[in-house]
Amino acid sequence: MKATWEKIEKNLGVLEVEVDAERVASALDKAFNKVVKQVSVPGFRKGKVPRPIFEKRYGVESLYQDAIDILLPEVYSEAVDQTDIFPVDRPDVEIDQFAKGETFKFKAKVTVKPEVTLGDYKGVEVPAVKFEVTDEEVAEELERLQQRHAELVVVDDEPAQSGDITVIDFDGSVDGVQFEGGQAERYSLELGSNSFIPGFEEQVVGMATGDFKDVEVTFPETYHAEELAGKAAVFKVKVHEIKRKQLPELDDEFAKDVSEFDTLAEFKEDLKKQLEGRKESEAKAARENAVVEKVAEGATIDIPESMIQSEVQNMMRDFDNRLRNQGMNLEMFLSFSGQTTEDLQEQMKTDAEKRVRNNLVLEQIAKTENIEVSEDEINEELNTMGEAYKRSAEEIRSILAANGSLGSLREELALRKTIDFLVENSKEVEAPAAETTEE
CATH class of the missing domain: 3.30.70.1050 (Trigger factor ribosome-binding domain)
Known part of the structure; x- marks a missing residue:
């Protein structure tokens, strides 16, 4: 040939x-x-x-x-x-x-x-990232834990408030005609979640168990169903039940229930250490991102539109998978948000182009600096993955080989090594103090 x-x-x-x-x-x-x-x-x-x-x-x-x-x-x-x-x-x-x-x-x-013409990528300066954990942040974390361990208590003698979960029937119509997807029975809706059409949840606030009400809303002009976009609708709503979160007391018993510690003081100290570790990881990621962004900005690349569109499709699949893990899917999200697939893709386009540019630049730097991944490094990563998934390294290797993903693993490790190389060769500088003017 x-x-x-x-x-x-x-x-x-x-x-x-x-x-x-x-x-x-x-x-x-x-x-x-x-x-x-x-x-x-x-x-x-x-x-x-x-x-x-x-x-x-x-x-x-x-x-x-x-x-x-x-x-x-x-x-x-x-x-x-x-x-x-x-x-x-x-x-x-x-x-x-x-x-x-x-x-x-x-x-x-x-x-x-495309070909990549690199700019300066050694010695780039990025702002120093500082962090500390305040008592207020520890308190916020405790509050989140309270919310997570709250009990839902049925409320019979009070009207619904924002944050309550209402069990409702609704029957929607436009100009007196029902429309597809506008009806449900015993639907659980958290008020204040903004998961319904704007204005709907606010009108359910104040209703009591057994109440009936006509909720009047207007579909957004950008609503995904063109036949409903911009139109006024009436939902006949009945409240079957109201559930309210009952938060546990913040005391030693709470600490025992949610942690390995016997006292709330010990638990708060451990929470502070956890938050410090999380912030340290976030600071590391922030520096890495800042270095990569600055290096990528200095490169010259003519990126094909097809690469950007391909990355948009990857991002759409990832987004759909995250939604499914939360019990939703892309179609439901678009319905609730009033967006179209095209709207979502357009929003993702800038980030997609940035991802493509960054990856192309990192690949070129790896090539220029002869950054390669050894078999020992591959094996080490397979061992790490095996521990995370409770499988042997050989099982993980076989799965990746069957999926044709071993090459992708090598590329990912090479990108990680390249980012480490750039960070090691970068400089952290203090951000300039904000200028003040005197009158």
């Missing part, structure tokens, strides 16, 4: 490939074996038609498309490796020649990973 690559503009080039006639013949054989199973010819059992009879009746050309579909992916992949390019989008393929007894020729317009 012969393969040549010629850049035509920016990150776009043409890959020209010629495949020998023997491989074309092999692909035609595979195509025939696939197609003949579905062919019936009088005098022959289905799938048993001899090749010469098949070609005389249907023509060898009837096998060409199947043969191309079989051959093209494997030879394209080989051509990419042979020419040492890194495609970042689907190729635009044009078939120049394909016939029995001849070579297979095709051209593919390919968008490749």
Whole structure:
């Protein structure tokens, strides 16, 4: 096989490939074996038609498309490796020649990973990150724990307040006509969660158990269902039950219930240490991000739109997975927030471009500085993952290999080492004091 690559503009080039006639013949054989199973010819059992009879009746050309579909992916992949390019989008393929007894020729317009021109990346200055844990922050953490361990108590003699969980029926209509998704029975709604259409939850506040009420709202102009966007709606609401959080007392008994300590004082001291450790990790991450951002800003890259869109899709999948872990999904989120998929993708686009830029710059620095990952480092990471997932390192390796993710693990470790290299070669400086003016 012969393969040549010629850049035509920016990150776009043409890959020209010629495949020998023997491989074309092999692909035609595979195509025939696939197609003949579905062919019936009088005098022959289905799938048993001899090749010469098949070609005389249907023509060898009837096998060409199947043969191309079989051959093209494997030879394209080989051509990419042979020419040492890194495609970042689907190729635009044009078939120049394909016939029995001849070579297979095709051209593919390919968008490749862009070239990166690095700026200064050693000795960059970033603001020093300082942190301390205050008594107020410890108190806030204790309050969060109180909320987490609160009991839900049914309230019968008081109206609903913000923060209460109401069990309601609702039946929504626009101009007197019900709309899809506007009805539910015994739905649990936390007032103040802003999970419903703006204005809905505020009008449920003050209702008591057994109350009926018409809640009038207006759908946002940007609501995902175009037929409802901007329209006034009426929801007939009935309150079945009101539940309110009852917080536990902050005392030694609380400390015993939620921790390994016997007294609240000991527990608060441990909480402070935990918060210090968390802030230290956050400060480390903040410095890493600041260094990478500054180094990336100094680089020159012409990023293909396809790379940004691909990263947006990755971010959408991650967001959907996080929602599912919370008992929701993307469709529900869009419904509640009044956004469209396009709105969400547009919001993610800036961060997606930044992620792509940062990764490209880190990859180029790793290449320039010969930063590589050893097998010992791979094994160490597999051991760490094994401990986290309660599996052996070999099991983790097998799972990653089966998913084709071992290469991604190596790339991730190389990026981590590159970030460590940049941080070690950076300088923390005190942020300048804010200027004051005297009248």
